[in-house]
Amino acid sequence: MPFTPPRESYSGKIFEETIGSGPKAITVGGENVLPFHSFEGATPHKPVIAFEVQDVPPEDWPEVVKEVYKGVSGDPVTWAKYCIEKLGAETIALRLVGTHPDRQNFSPDEAAETVRKMLAAIDVPLIILGSQHAEKDSSVLIKCAEAAKGTNSVLGKAQEANHKTIVAAAMANDLKLIAMSELDINLSKQLNILITQMGFDKAKLMTDPMSSALSYGLEYTYSVMERIKLAALAQNDPTLQPPILADVGMMVWKVKETQAPEADMPAWGSLKDRGIAWEAVTAASFLIAGAEVLIMRHPDSINAVKKFIAEMEV
Amino acid sequence: MALTGVEIFKLLPKTNCKKCGQPTCLAFAMKLAQRQASLDQCPDVSAEAKQKLGEASAPPIRPIKLGTGDRAVKMGEETVLFRHEKKFVNPCALAVAMKDTASGADAQKLIDAVLGSEIDRVGQKLRIDAIAITNDSGDPGKFEAMAKLVAEKAPAVAVILSTTSPDAAEAALKHFSNKGAVLYGANASNLDAMAAWAKAAKATLGIAAASLDELSDLTEKAKAAGVEDMVIDSGARKAGEIIRDNTLIRRAAIKKNVKSVGYPVITFAMRDDNMLETLVASAAIAKYSSIVVLSSMEKWKDLALFSLRQNIYTDPQVPMQVEQKIYKIGEPGPEAPFMITTNFSLTYFIVSGEIENSKVPARLAVLDSEGLSVLTAWAAGKFTASKIAQFIKESGIEGELGGTKELIIPGYVAILSGSIEDKLEGWKITVGPREANGLPAFLKSRVA
Numbered sequence: 001m002p003f004t005p006p007r008e009s010y011s012g013k014i015f016e017e018t019i020g021s022g023p024k025a026i027t028v029g030g031e032n033v034l035p036f037h038s039f040e041g042a043t044p045h046k047p048v049i050a051f052e053v054q055d056v057p058p059e060d061w062p063e064v065v066k067e068v069y070k071g072v073s074g075d076p077v078t079w080a081k082y083c084i085e086k087l088g089a090e091t092i093a094l095r096l097v098g099t100h101p102d103r104q105n106f107s108p109d110e111a112a113e114t115v116r117k118m119l120a121a122i123d124v125p126l127i128i129l130g131s132q133h134a135e136k137d138s139s140v141l142i143k144c145a146e147a148a149k150g151t152n153s154v155l156g157k158a159q160e161a162n163h164k165t166i167v168a169a170a171m172a173n174d175l176k177l178i179a180m181s182e183l184d185i186n187l188s189k190q191l192n193i194l195i196t197q198m199g200f201d202k203a204k205l206m207t208d209p210m211s212s213a214l215s216y217g218l219e220y221t222y223s224v225m226e227r228i229k230l231a232a233l234a235q236n237d238p239t240l241q242p243p244i245l246a247d248v249g250m251m252v253w254k255v256k257e258t259q260a261p262e263a264d265m266p267a268w269g270s271l272k273d274r275g276i277a278w279e280a281v282t283a284a285s286f287l288i289a290g291a292e293v294l295i296m297r298h299p300d301s302i303n304a305v306k307k308f309i310a311e312m313e314v
Numbered sequence: 315m316a317l318t319g320v321e322i323f324k325l326l327p328k329t330n331c332k333k334c335g336q337p338t339c340l341a342f343a344m345k346l347a348q349r350q351a352s353l354d355q356c357p358d359v360s361a362e363a364k365q366k367l368g369e370a371s372a373p374p375i376r377p378i379k380l381g382t383g384d385r386a387v388k389m390g391e392e393t394v395l396f397r398h399e400k401k402f403v404n405p406c407a408l409a410v411a412m413k414d415t416a417s418g419a420d421a422q423k424l425i426d427a428v429l430g431s432e433i434d435r436v437g438q439k440l441r442i443d444a445i446a447i448t449n450d451s452g453d454p455g456k457f458e459a460m461a462k463l464v465a466e467k468a469p470a471v472a473v474i475l476s477t478t479s480p481d482a483a484e485a486a487l488k489h490f491s492n493k494g495a496v497l498y499g500a501n502a503s504n505l506d507a508m509a510a511w512a513k514a515a516k517a518t519l520g521i522a523a524a525s526l527d528e529l530s531d532l533t534e535k536a537k538a539a540g541v542e543d544m545v546i547d548s549g550a551r552k553a554g555e556i557i558r559d560n561t562l563i564r565r566a567a568i569k570k571n572v573k574s575v576g577y578p579v580i581t582f583a584m585r586d587d588n589m590l591e592t593l594v595a596s597a598a599i600a601k602y603s604s605i606v607v608l609s610s611m612e613k614w615k616d617l618a619l620f621s622l623r624q625n626i627y628t629d630p631q632v633p634m635q636v637e638q639k640i641y642k643i644g645e646p647g648p649e650a651p652f653m654i655t656t657n658f659s660l661t662y663f664i665v666s667g668e669i670e671n672s673k674v675p676a677r678l679a680v681l682d683s684e685g686l687s688v689l690t691a692w693a694a695g696k697f698t699a700s701k702i703a704q705f706i707k708e709s710g711i712e713g714e715l716g717g718t719k720e721l722i723i724p725g726y727v728a729i730l731s732g733s734i735e736d737k738l739e740g741w742k743i744t745v746g747p748r749e750a751n752g753l754p755a756f757l758k759s760r761v762a
Contacts (some may be wrong), residue, residue: 002525002527002530002732003525003527003529003530003562003566003572003574003575004532004566004572005566005756006566006570007562007567008565008567025348036554036557037554037557037558037561038554039558039562040559040648041548058669094506102752102754102755116443121348132751161460174514182488183660212660214445214544214618214622214625215435215621215624215625216664216667217659217660217663218622218625219626219628220660222397222625223396223397223398223630226396226397226398227396230396231469236446253591254667254670254671255663255667256667256670257617257621259670267433267617268613268614269612269613269614269615269616269617270612270613270614273612273614273615274589274613274614274617274618276589277589277592277614277615277618278591278618280593281592281593281596281618281619281621281622284593284596284597285596285600285622285625287442287559288596288597288600288601289600297656299587301589304587304589304590304593307587307588307590307591307593308553308593308594308597310555311552311553311554311590311594312552312553312554313554314552314554314557314558
């Protein structure tokens with residue numbers, strides 16, 4: 001008896017969003033089916049991976065990933081150009097971690113200057129990230145948004161506590177915006193509603209439901225992403241139709257599995273392969289669950305995930 | 315399609331004899347409808363009812379055991395497409411391929427690796443579950459020799475015998491009679507012979523199709539030939555094909571009750587590129603495969619895949635909890651910082667991760683708050699001054715600490731500091747940061 005494939009069609013569709021400008025601009029989203037379900041609907045754009053660079057040298061990154069950028073990570077622009085020219089980065093995520101009051105406490109003007117230099121030096125899309133210090137981010141990201149005016153960059157992350165100023169800044173400077181809340185579909189929905197009620201176009205939003213690392217809560221992020229996608233597609237809920245962003249590298253490269261040397265944990269095997277696999281498996285899982293934009297750190301993990309994405313085309 | 319409880323009830327003896335363990339036939343019918351009981355529990359059911367109900371009450375994906383004894387792996391029995399709906403029940407088995415062309419030394423090495431692959435992870439023992447012997451030589455003699463070696467050296471390990479030759483199958487299966495083995499490789503040209511050998515050895519038949527249509531056709535033919543236990547392969551190899559076919563199979567089995575694909579899926583993830591293989595295997599674990607065959611074992615790869623399998627198969631309705639106790643991070647001396655938090659696993663992971671990041675050795679007390687995070691536990695009365703004080707007193711930690719007895723509490727429950735101080739005589743209570751990401755700076759500033 002022939003097999004009748006039980007295909008699904010959905011009334012909803014993920015917003016199609018272009019980031020950056022010029023020939024290197026990238027478009028994500030646009031699909032009307034679950035991740036990689038090209039057999040029953042449209043999946044016009046591949047997920048995109050942004051290489052993470054920081055405004056200060058990555059002292060707190062584990063050796064496996066720090067050593068890759070040795071020699072270039074002293075300066076964010078040099079670092080980003082290395083990612084683009086040598087490692088094939090199609091997008092850069094600049095994390096202004098040096099603005100955190102517990103780090104270098106860079107001023108909003110200093111951060112904006114870094115953003116300005118970065119935008120002048122690179123031609124790929126830029127994701128501008130604060131230090132996730134809710135209060136400091138609101139002052140830092142206002143200045144950074146002004147520096148990025150008209151570049152169609154992505155600004156983030158707006159959280160419940162600081163969204164008003166950051167949303168206003170993104171709106172005034174015509175930027176895309178990341179809205180982050182903590183591992184709960186209802187919180188994601190609520191924040192997206194608050195943001196659109198301020199007049200921000202929901203088709204310029206990205207939802208960050210909060211990432212996690214393999215073995216450290218991955219299943220929470222995974223299921224929140226799946227539920228967001230199902231609500232967006234099956235229930236046609238426009239507040240959950242922005243593409244999903246997963247900030248993978250920062251969650252992965254702080255867990256024990258990416259740091260403990262093989263000498264200490266002989267049952268865990270090679271530290272280098274383990275670290276790369278930890279980042280790649282976390283990232284691939286989130287792609288399967290619904291992420292369209294990933295922020296990652298190690299070029300080998302990124303390459304593996306790119307090959308994985310390529311294998312999804314059938 | 316599945317029958318309702320009332321439809322099932324009409325087919326039962328209606329004697330309310332209680333032999334099934336339920337008070338009434340109706341109660342038993344309801345249990346059957348919810349798949350919480352099996353028809354075998356009713357001794358008086360008629361043959362006609364059995365036939366009708368057997369079809370309808372069978373789980374949409376047939377339960378099958380891989381291997382025997384303590385290491386046997388249950389497969390199938392899944393009832394949902396998404397893990398947030400209901401727990402995925404039977405974690406997929408991981409198998410490693412062993413070519414029958416491998417040298418004796420290489421084979422021994424792989425067997426040793428499989429036997430030594432078990433690790434303890436958050437209280438669960440995880441391991442490579444099976445060896446898949448592949449008939450690369452095409453020679454039944456070589457295939458049998460490898461099967462014999464595995465049967466002798468690793469008698470407790472489940473085996474998948476992969477060949478399209480009925481002669482090779484017959485020879486190798488002699489060593490795995492009644493051992494819960496899988497005979498993989500049944501296709502359109504060898505089905506009858508393969509089915510016969512699988513039945514003779516009480517092995518599960520692995521269907522090797524080239525498409526979903528052919529798969530459905532082959533399982534029906536095998537069933538007609540008397541085979542009940544099968545694992546199925548639609549021929550999907552690329553990651554996108556695996557996602558597509560596994561999704562269609564799971565949907566057909568669960569939502570349409572299509573019996574011809576209501577079997578556990580076996581997926582071959584082997585790649586030359588080991589990192590890519592790890593990701594393809596990850597996709598298979600997340601999306602519905604019951605057996606994933608890998609080309610090799612490395613400790614880092616095993617750890618990553620074990621961890622993903624554990625994450626995906628966690629019960630979404632039960633908050634993950636860690637054990638109530640005082641955890642040491644690094645090698646804390648008597649004067650090292652001493653902190654307390656709740657036992658929600660995510661809270662514990664994040665807090666302990668940030669303490670590790672600080673590189674400051676410390677002690678972290680984890681109070682059983684029924685898996686709630688700090689604020690929720692406090693609001694629900696599970697993280698109170700008296701519970702904290704009692705736990706600290708009973709833990710015997712006082713003896714381990716130096717002169718200053720200081721407890722650092724989460725910033726979100728700063729309000730508790732006074733009442734804890736009242737209940738813990740001689741202790742100083744310090745309010746720590748509200749968010750775990752404030753811990754590294756907080757801890758560093760204290761030791762500076």
